[in-house]
Amino acid sequence: MTLIQEPKIESQLRDTLQTVSDPEIPVLSVLDLGVIREAIEEDGVVKIKLTPTYSGCPAMDVIGDDLRKAFTAKGKIVEVDLVLSPAWSTDWISEEGLKKMEAYGIARPLSETKDKDALLGNQKLVKCPQCESTHTHLVSQFGSTACKALFKCDDCQEPFDYFKCLK
Amino acid sequence: MEKTTLYNYILGIADNNLILGQRLGELCGHGPNLETDIALTNIALDLFGQTRSYYQYAAKLSAIYKTEDDVAYLRKEREYKNVLLVEQPNTHFGFVIARQYLFDVFNYLFVEKLQHSKDETLSAIAKKAIKEVSYHKRFSGDWVKRLGVGTEESNQKMQEAIDGLWQYTNELFEMTEVDDLSVRGGIGVNLSELKETYFKEVAEVLKEATLTIPENPYFQKGGKQGIHTEHMGYILADLQYIQRTYPNMTW
Numbered sequence A: 001m002t003l004i005q006e007p008k009i010e011s012q013l014r015d016t017l018q019t020v021s022d023p024e025i026p027v028l029s030v031l032d033l034g035v036i037r038e039a040i041e042e043d044g045v046v047k048i049k050l051t052p053t054y055s056g057c058p059a060m061d062v063i064g065d066d067l068r069k070a071f072t073a074k075g076k077i078v079e080v081d082l083v084l085s086p087a088w089s090t091d092w093i094s095e096e097g098l099k100k101m102e103a104y105g106i107a108r109p110l111s112e113t114k115d116k117d118a119l120l121g122n123q124k125l126v127k128c129p130q131c132e133s134t135h136t137h138l139v140s141q142f143g144s145t146a147c148k149a150l151f152k153c154d155d156c157q158e159p160f161d162y163f164k165c166l167k
Numbered sequence B: 001m002e003k004t005t006l007y008n009y010i011l012g013i014a015d016n017n018l019i020l021g022q023r024l025g026e027l028c029g030h031g032p033n034l035e036t037d038i039a040l041t042n043i044a045l046d047l048f049g050q051t052r053s054y055y056q057y058a059a060k061l062s063a064i065y066k067t068e069d070d071v072a073y074l075r076k077e078r079e080y081k082n083v084l085l086v087e088q089p090n091t092h093f094g095f096v097i098a099r100q101y102l103f104d105v106f107n108y109l110f111v112e113k114l115q116h117s118k119d120e121t122l123s124a125i126a127k128k129a130i131k132e133v134s135y136h137k138r139f140s141g142d143w144v145k146r147l148g149v150g151t152e153e154s155n156q157k158m159q160e161a162i163d164g165l166w167q168y169t170n171e172l173f174e175m176t177e178v179d180d181l182s183v184r185g186g187i188g189v190n191l192s193e194l195k196e197t198y199f200k201e202v203a204e205v206l207k208e209a210t211l212t213i214p215e216n217p218y219f220q221k222g223g224k225q226g227i228h229t230e231h232m233g234y235i236l237a238d239l240q241y242i243q244r245t246y247p248n249m250t251w
C-alpha cells in the first residue's frame, strides 16, 4: 500500500468540475472518477492537473476539452495539464462514484487479489449489477473499453461490464 | 547522460509499442470473434497510449522532430529501433497470440525495472504501463495455453508460430551501446539481467501448453540497430502515408 496524497481541489471549483463527466460512463463526474489531481485558481487562471485512467484512454482528450469548455463558459481562463505520476488507481473512484457505476449497470472493481481470481476464473466473485447474483462468468478480459471486462450472469442471463481493478 | 543517448533510448522502448500496436490495429474488425477483436484493439490502444507518452518526451529532446506526431510519422526506416519480433506480419490468430505473448513477458519484466529509473518521466510512464501490461500478459498467456491444449489443429498452429518466432526472442535482450550508456547513467534497464527470468517463465507456460521450444535455434537481430526485415517498409508505408502525402495535416 502506498499512501496517496489527497488531491488539492479548491472548493469554489468543485461545482463546475462536477458538471464534467466521463464520456464512456456519463453518470460519473471527473471528481467521482478521481482523475482530477489538482484544481486551483491562481491570478485568475484555473489550473487543472488531470491524470489518465489508462495510457491510451481516448476519453482523456475529450475530458480535457470538456474541462476547458466548462470553465471558459464561466468566463475563466483555464489550463489543463496531463500528469502521469502517481498513476491512477481504481481506489481513487469515490464510494458515491462506485454506487453510481453499479446503478448504471457496471460491476464495481474487486480488491486486487479477488480481481485476479475472478479474471482467471478461479472463483465466482463478480456480482451481477442486475440481479446481484455472483453466479457469473468471464466472457472476455477486455470489454467495451480497456478498463472493463465482459461478464455474463448465469442466473438472469444478462451480459454486463465489470470495471477491472487497477492498482 | 547525453541528450541524444536518452533520445535514442526512449525510441528503443517506444518503437516496440508503436509497431506492435500498428500490427494489432491491422486486425481491427478482423479478429476471430468479437471478444478477441476488441481485446486486441484494446491492447493496441494501451500500447499507443504508452507510445505517446514516450514520444512526447522524445520530442522535447529532439532538435529535428518537434511533436510526438513528427517522431511517429516522419522518421526513416533506419531510425526506428524496434525489435524484429514486433514487426512480423499477422498470419493466423495463433501467430498473433504467440508474438504478443513473447513480447508481453519481456515488456512486463522491462517496465517493472524501468519503474526504478532515475529519470522521473520514464519512471512515471513505466509505473502507469505496468498495470496495463500485466493484463496484456494475462490475456496472451491464457490464449497460449488454451490454443496449445485445444485441438490438434490449434496445437499444431501454435507450435508453428513458436517455431517461427523463436529466432526473434534473443534480440529482446541485446545490449546496444545506447543500452549500456543508459544503464551506466542509472536510467536504463540492464536487459541481460532479465533474460534468465524471461526464458524460465516462457518455458513453464509453453510446457503447460504442451508446446516445445525449438532445439538448436539460431537467432536473428538487427532491429535495435535500425536494420529491419522486409516487412518494416510496408508497415511504415501504411503508417506514414497520410503525413507523407499531406505534410502537416491534422485531424
Ligand SMILES: [Zn+2]
Binding pocket: A128, A129, A130, A131, A132, A133, A153, A154, A155, A156, A157, A158
Ligand atoms: Zn444477473
